[in-house]
Amino acid sequence: MRKPRTAFAFTVLFFVLLYLPVAVVVLFSFNSQKSLTVYEGFSLRWYEAFFADEALIESLGMSLRVSLVAMVGSLVLGVALALGLVRARGKLGLYAGFIMLVPLITPEIVTGVASLLLFKGLGIPLSTMTVMIAEITFSISYVTVILRSRVAALNREVEEAAIDLGATRWQALLLVTLPALLPSILASGVLIFALVFDDFVLAFFTTGVTPQPLSVRIYSAIRFGIQPTINAVGTLMLLGSIALIGLALLIPRFFGRRGGLSILSGE
Template identity: 70%
Template sequence: MKSRLPFAVLGVFFLVLYAPVAIVVLFSFNADKSLSVFTGFSLRWYREFFSDGALTGSVATSVQVAAVAMLGSVVLGTAMAIGAMRVRGRFGSFAGFVTLIPLVTPEIVTGVASLLLFKGLGITPSLLTLMLAEITFSVSYVAVILRARLAALNPEVEEAAMDLGATRWQALRLVTFPALAPVVLASGILVFALVFDDFVLAAFTSGTDAQPLPVRIYSAMRFGIRPSINAVGTVMLAGSAVLIALALALPRLFGRRGTGLDLLSGE
């Protein structure tokens, strides 16, 4: 008989991890203002959320920032990954090491460093500085994921295309890029989800002209927690879940087996 202890530990882990999230979702449908007593189901707080111009404007700002960060990080991250794989010797190893630094650096350090950089350059924190900071932070995610995928590709396929008369650019465009397309899309979707609900960088670099949704929620909670915040959190949770599900389903959309996790891990 197998031990039940691992299953018990796993159950406790999921309970501690997801019980608070479940409570937020449940009380977003509460008919009363109470955050501790559930009195009945209602869409009152969702109506209040969608009728609040400040909150919906922050949602639009977060979507805009996440979309720009996704496009910028995908372009730069793809170029970095291909360049690092093509460079041999110590410089290639050094480039791979530098790519990993943002992933292990605490995000609050990155936020403070970005703010000091913009202040030193005389740039006022704004929506533009937030986009630049998010792109800089997200490039490493895309580059690391694509390097894993590139390492799994057979380089002889690209060499065969060049032997048949293709230039190096044509071999990249016709052979390598199509093989990378699913993982590029998957990494872009994951970057969008990460940036959309990112708070630390947004708090340091967004300024006051256009507040993204996480900063707006934090500002509102300092004056008291309203039940509509539960509705906002539930909407953000649902959006992130849809994006992650789409990233996992990408291989089947391209007619391949496996899941997006296989692509992101280079398998």
Template identity: 80%
Template sequence: MAIALTAVFFFLLYLPIAMVALFSFDSQKSLTVFKGFSLRWYRAFFSDHVLIGSLGMSLKVSLVATVGSVALGAALAMGLVRARGRLGSYAGLIMLVPLITPEIVTGVASLLLFKGLGITLSTGTVMVSEVTFSISYVTVILRSRVAALNPEVEEAAMDLGATRWQSLRLVTFPALLPAILASAVLVFALVFDDFVLAYFTTGVDPQPLAVRIYSAIRFGVQPTINAVGTLMLAGSIGLIALALAIPRLFGRGGGLDVLSGE
């Protein structure tokens, strides 16, 4: 009985996704009857300059958000682990708040903040919002890895003549590299697919790809959207798989054990 219920659950969960992928290869402009395989809608997507521009913006925002959140999240993780007293515990709890806050609340709050400061919504506002939102994910992943490091190794490096910066660069950073790469790939995938925060903080044009798709389907679902959705799904699955594989390539303790349950 449990197996049957599980099978029904996954069938209902993935059936709409499978239908989107299937009709992205339909040779005709139909969303109900599949009439044959074709790459027509993929060619239409790559020849659509508006959608390609939105894709370029999404990639740009994802890259900036990844670099910014990883840099700030790594520093925050180091500070939370190495902080003494209750400050580190309290800061750690505050850092978890963005993870449990509904994203629509964060989006509305970001919109009100930018409007209150008189900042025009643009690509820059999307980048700032995504960096701020992603820091917590990076911190959660890296914090467990930083806590597992032995501070005596850094102290030994400094006893041998290394400066504090050299010990971080030559000892700590290589140990954190698997977790850093894994968190970077994960954040890139999350930001690229993000809709809610991007919707509230983006300008008129160009818009992130997720927002552009939403704007397009309000006037009717086109088969090109199925092709775009399938490409985004394939890219996201690949990035998530890479994020989970990186720690294993470097050995256990890469940092995503927190997410994978290991």
């Protein structure tokens, strides 16, 4: 069956428009000259300039810390919320599930402004801590959505059998339920790390003067003109995000090959 040529042409055009600007950024990050319009030759000078810039390295460190804390915090709260929503009885779980989805459909700029007003209203100065709190709050819904279907698919009889054999409910949760959720938890964690690391809007509204997340630092720098160093930073962030998302996709497949029993037995 022949594929429609028009549909194929539009598909190619879509991917060209989507990835051509990214390809240009990557290409000019290896430019030997400072020009952003003429490619003179291959060079790593802008990557060397990035690693020699203390301000950018400081921002990179902050972004990594914020992403790590947001990942851990959102996983702890998201797992608990997913378990509660699936196992809640009556209309409480339905209403709570609806409220949980609201952050996903709310424009991020609205969330950013609301977070800023909240911190200002409570008299909390903007700092690394406020960025972490805002990112954790925003990321919980993503973790919950990913884990909720997995929790619903679990066989409660296995957990009940562990309780019948003498385990407490906490022991059954730690030794049976959480190991079964481990692939989804790890995949969610990697995805949240990538999302928070690349986030700009929420970080922009909740960060202090210094240090600033890497995305905010880049925005501040390009307001005074685009420097080739920014191309190098963007390329590194792109590669890191691709690697993390790829890892998030591979983790469930890796555990799927090993099988659920091997996870529980530790083999």
